[in-house]
Amino acid sequence: MPGSGKSTVGRQLARSLNWRFVDSDVEIERQLGHSIREHFERFGEASFRDVEQAVIVQLIASTESLVLATGGGAVLRPANRAALHSPGCQVVYLRTQVEDLLRRLRHDTQRPLLQGTDPGARLRELFTVRDPLYREVAHHTVDTGRLPVHTVVNLILMQLELGGTVCPAV
Numbered sequence: 743m744p745g746s747g748k749s750t751v752g753r754q755l756a757r758s759l760n761w762r763f764v765d766s767d768v769e770i771e772r773q774l775g776h777s778i779r780e781h782f783e784r785f786g787e788a789s790f791r792d793v794e795q796a797v798i799v800q801l802i803a804s805t806e807s808l809v810l811a812t813g814g815g816a817v818l819r820p821a822n823r824a825a826l827h828s829p830g831c832q833v834v835y836l837r838t839q840v841e842d843l844l845r846r847l848r849h850d851t852q853r854p855l856l857q858g859t860d861p862g863a864r865l866r867e868l869f870t871v872r873d874p875l876y877r878e879v880a881h882h883t884v885d886t887g888r889l890p891v892h893t894v895v896n897l898i899l900m901q902l903e904l905g906g907t908v909c910p911a912v
């Protein structure tokens with residue numbers, strides 16, 4: 743979901759693991775040469791999803807160890823869900839209640855899907871459609887709620903260690 747904290751948490755997770763961090767939205771904007779918000783306005787959502795898919799598939803194909811924070815809508819495309827299930831790829835769903843998302847994003851001006859008159863209703867709609875897709879694709883789920891970022895990171899590290907994806911810190 744937009745505002746689930748994936749970039750904030752992902753950046754710190756990557757630092758803990760000493761892996762590269764990539765936010766696919768940042769990479770998309772770099773390739774487009776303009777903002778995602780502007781792209782939605784000029785070319786529409788479907789065009790954005792095409793670029794998003796190309797970027798995600800390409801990043802997942804890379805062999806280096808990286809933490810990839812995808813945009814909240816990336817799960818909508820079956821091709822992205824398939825890529826996220828590539829061998830060696832572990833998907834963490836940062837589950838956040840709509841009330842918490844709304845609290846975090848109430849001043850947001852950059853997320854095109856939340857610029858209407860009722861962002862709460864919009865977030866509820868998005869959650870209804872996307873939560874089953876996140877559940878389908880996730881290997882791990884962490885409820886972020888009001889937990890501080892470092893606690894969320896530690897919970898993810900514990901799940902990855904238990905699953906044998908990373909070695910416990912000594």
Ligand SMILES: Nc1ncnc2c1ncn2[C@@H]1O[C@H](COP(=O)(O)OP(=O)(O)O)[C@@H](O)[C@H]1O
Pocket residue numbers: 743744745746747748749750751811846847886887888889890891894
């Ligand atoms: N665990 C958290 N607790 C409180 N606020 C958070 C938490 N995670 C993220 N935030 C805040 O929520 C907003 C959205 O976070 P961000 O990482 O940009 O989300 P996403 O990448 O999922 O869209 C930011 O203002 C961020 O500081």
Ligand SMILES: O=C(O)C1=C[C@@H](OP(=O)(O)O)[C@@H](O)[C@H](O)C1
Pocket residue numbers: 743744745746767778812813814815816852853854855
């Ligand atoms: O939920 C979505 O469909 C989107 C979320 C955004 O990323 P965040 O999850 O960082 O908000 C960004 O990819 C684009 O605005 C579309």
